[in-house]
Amino acid sequence: MATLDSKLSSVLGDRTAKALDTTFGYRTVGDLLHHYPRRYLVRGELSDIAELQEGDEVTILAEVFSASTRRFAARKGNMLEVVVTDGTSKLSLTFFNQAWREKELKVGSQGLFAGKVGVFNGKRQLAHPDYEMIADGNDVDAAVEGFAGKYLPMYPASGKLPSWKIAQCIELCIGALDEIEDPIPQFILDKHGYPSLQQALVQIHQPADLESAEKSRERLTFDEAFILQLLLVSRKEKMKSLDAIARPRREGGILTAFDQALPFQLTAGQHAVAAEIEEDLAQPHPMHRLLQGEVGSGKTVIALRAMLAVVDSGGQAALLAPTEVLAAQHLRTIEKLMGSLAHGGMIGAPEFSTRVTLLTGSQSAAERKDALALAASGEAGIVIGTHALLSASVEFNDLGLIVVDEQHRFGVEQRDALKGKAKIPPHLLVMTATPIPRTVAMTVFGDLDVSTLRELPLGRAPITTHVVNTLEKPAFLERAWERICEEVSQGHQAYVVASRISADVSEDADIDFLMGTSPLELASVEELAPTLATGPLKGVRVAPLHGRLSGELKDATMSAFAAHEIDVLVSTTVIEVGVDVPNATVMVIMDADRFGVSQLHQLRGRVGRGTSPGLCLLITTAIAETPARIRLEAVAGSTDGFELSRIDLEQRREGDVLGAAQSGSRSHLRLLRVLRDEDLILTARADAEELLSMDSTLTKYQQLAREFAKVEADTASEFIDKG
Numbered sequence: 001m002a003t004l005d006s007k008l009s010s011v012l013g014d015r016t017a018k019a020l021d022t023t024f025g026y027r028t029v030g031d032l033l034h035h036y037p038r039r040y041l042v043r044g045e046l047s048d049i050a051e052l053q054e055g056d057e058v059t060i061l062a063e064v065f066s067a068s069t070r071r072f073a074a075r076k077g078n079m080l081e082v083v084v085t086d087g088t089s090k091l092s093l094t095f096f097n098q099a100w101r102e103k104e105l106k107v108g109s110q111g112l113f114a115g116k117v118g119v120f121n122g123k124r125q126l127a128h129p130d131y132e133m134i135a136d137g138n139d140v141d142a143a144v145e146g147f148a149g150k151y152l153p154m155y156p157a158s159g160k161l162p163s164w165k166i167a168q169c170i171e172l173c174i175g176a177l178d179e180i181e182d183p184i185p186q187f188i189l190d191k192h193g194y195p196s197l198q199q200a201l202v203q204i205h206q207p208a209d210l211e212s213a214e215k216s217r218e219r220l221t222f223d224e225a226f227i228l229q230l231l232l233v234s235r236k237e238k239m240k241s242l243d244a245i246a247r248p249r250r251e252g253g254i255l256t257a258f259d260q261a262l263p264f265q266l267t268a269g270q271h272a273v274a275a276e277i278e279e280d281l282a283q284p285h286p287m288h289r290l291l292q293g294e295v296g297s298g299k300t301v302i303a304l305r306a307m308l309a310v311v312d313s314g315g316q317a318a319l320l321a322p323t324e325v326l327a328a329q330h331l332r333t334i335e336k337l338m339g340s341l342a343h344g345g346m347i348g349a350p351e352f353s354t355r356v357t358l359l360t361g362s363q364s365a366a367e368r369k370d371a372l373a374l375a376a377s378g379e380a381g382i383v384i385g386t387h388a389l390l391s392a393s394v395e396f397n398d399l400g401l402i403v404v405d406e407q408h409r410f411g412v413e414q415r416d417a418l419k420g421k422a423k424i425p426p427h428l429l430v431m432t433a434t435p436i437p438r439t440v441a442m443t444v445f446g447d448l449d450v451s452t453l454r455e456l457p458l459g460r461a462p463i464t465t466h467v468v469n470t471l472e473k474p475a476f477l478e479r480a481w482e483r484i485c486e487e488v489s490q491g492h493q494a495y496v497v498a499s500r501i502s503a504d505v506s507e508d509a510d511i512d513f514l515m516g517t518s519p520l521e522l523a524s525v526e527e528l529a530p531t532l533a534t535g536p537l538k539g540v541r542v543a544p545l546h547g548r549l550s551g552e553l554k555d556a557t558m559s560a561f562a563a564h565e566i567d568v569l570v571s572t573t574v575i576e577v578g579v580d581v582p583n584a585t586v587m588v589i590m591d592a593d594r595f596g597v598s599q600l601h602q603l604r605g606r607v608g609r610g611t612s613p614g615l616c617l618l619i620t621t622a623i624a625e626t627p628a629r630i631r632l633e634a635v636a637g638s639t640d641g642f643e644l645s646r647i648d649l650e651q652r653r654e655g656d657v658l659g660a661a662q663s664g665s666r667s668h669l670r671l672l673r674v675l676r677d678e679d680l681i682l683t684a685r686a687d688a689e690e691l692l693s694m695d696s697t698l699t700k701y702q703q704l705a706r707e708f709a710k711v712e713a714d715t716a717s718e719f720i721d722k723g
């Protein structure tokens, strides 16, 4: 008899086991039994093509009428289109990058096709349907014969391993399976009315009815959520037990002086978050906190206050920024906010002043040497930098706090490299301006405490966004440039954003091939800047900014823009995060449909940061009702970053939702979808917390402890390690 850990070869023989390994990476019976059907073909329930409605889950019996594969010109890949007919009507089936299926779907052959009816270009179609071809001379019943029940499982398949073959293998495994031990504690199963693991595995593959298949699927989805949350909660607990230097608030130091000089009042939200951070820093265990808040919600001030609290305790803080532009800007902002408090060591500096220094890759050797000395001696209480901060030559006297700005751009190793520079684990504050829905945060950042800034500081002018379609109303683009001229004549500044640096087609732009636009038609910074400067924006000071400029030139351009020596910045998304020029009031985003929803929201956050109202124009050729246009309308219609990030995430694949950093645990997530399964994740989180509070080492739950160890080992190398 077999267990879930038995080798597939022991049940299926070497050849089949090898095929399952090369195709899917499955080695054990458990691996294969966790390969779940996408849907079930119901014997005797076939639909007529003529009656199909958009959104229906259907199975049809049809004959292949034609099949053709076409390559995409603008990007790698191909599309196989197969037209099938049931004698009266036709239906098209599409497969992206699966040209090999053309061999299986021979013209004239019959098969069962199952999928969800969609509509593309006004035609009904099944995208990536499941199918079962019927061998010549067989009828439908004969084709599905050999399957025990009424429900025929349809599996994700490949050319070598078609669905029916996988079903056979699974049937053999189920037949060979000994009684298995359930890792999930019985009291949790009882609470939710879930079947045992054994029942669930049998029922999802060979359901007696759809209801029990559904319940089994829910239980197996729960398993994934539960193990993941168990992992996250236990990591969080473990980090809490590490030692760190407590940095309790000290009155009468640099932080007090800073607060007294601050030209504005903190918002209620800022006060609340500041209190949370203050409490964390006062603990003898490292803080692990995520600070999320809308663009412009005032995260930087909060982070700076935390850094100053650490300086008050005799320590240093490092601020890690994703780009040189942002690091330089952080330096300017922080020096401005601190005033003379940043003049430590200079004559006439106030008593509690410190020094703020910058470390980036493009500095001269002399600048770098100075900065290194300031960091190593502890004279610089605040060290701001890019990944250059991570190099081995950088040393701190007493690194007490690491602030990571725009965390998603930093990888695990980078954070670890910086942490290694502290003798005792430092406190960590991660800031992100991309708000994430609660369960996503719980999954992606499940081991961090989360603080959220929801309100924008008072006195902030509202921002208006319009979608401008230049196909429908070509004259409106001229109008956009006029608006910029008007603002500039009133002393304001503007951004023009393009999706590309140059018109070079080979450039790695994200070409949405389905939109059908040629990359040649896209605006680029290198073309647009001179065209505008000599044309519609004649007489206005225009400058280009993009990632291919030297660090020095980028810096100089940003500084000149901040100093209002430039009126209009024509830029790529390098200005996406953090850039803060309150005098900028208009942003024109070319080919806006090239950008994601959250990205557009981030971009437009660059305007309306002062007291004058902001205007954002989304220029597009996307026609009404298309997904691209709907996305743009959503951005124009809402300024709620949480709502927009949800829309954004809903359109991505799960792997992208969880991010590359979660790839390790992702392989354990076959059924779980963070947005769809919110309730399940919340339940799993609560259950995981409850169980760990009763038995933190899972001593009483050996089987679960083994599962846990397996997932932990698999994910250890890749898992976000913020600890």
Ligand code: ADP
Binding pocket: 264, 265, 266, 267, 270, 293, 294, 295, 296, 297, 298, 299, 300, 301, 302, 433, 457, 458, 578, 580, 582, 609
């Ligand atoms: P974020 O980093 O969250 O995008 P910032 O910290 O850069 O936001 O703040 C945006 C702008 O608002 C800055 O110019 C900052 O000085 C200002 N600001 C921050 N907090 C307040 C407040 N409570 N009242 C008024 N202005 C504020």
Ligand code: MG
Binding pocket: 299, 300, 578
């Ligand atoms: Mg900021």
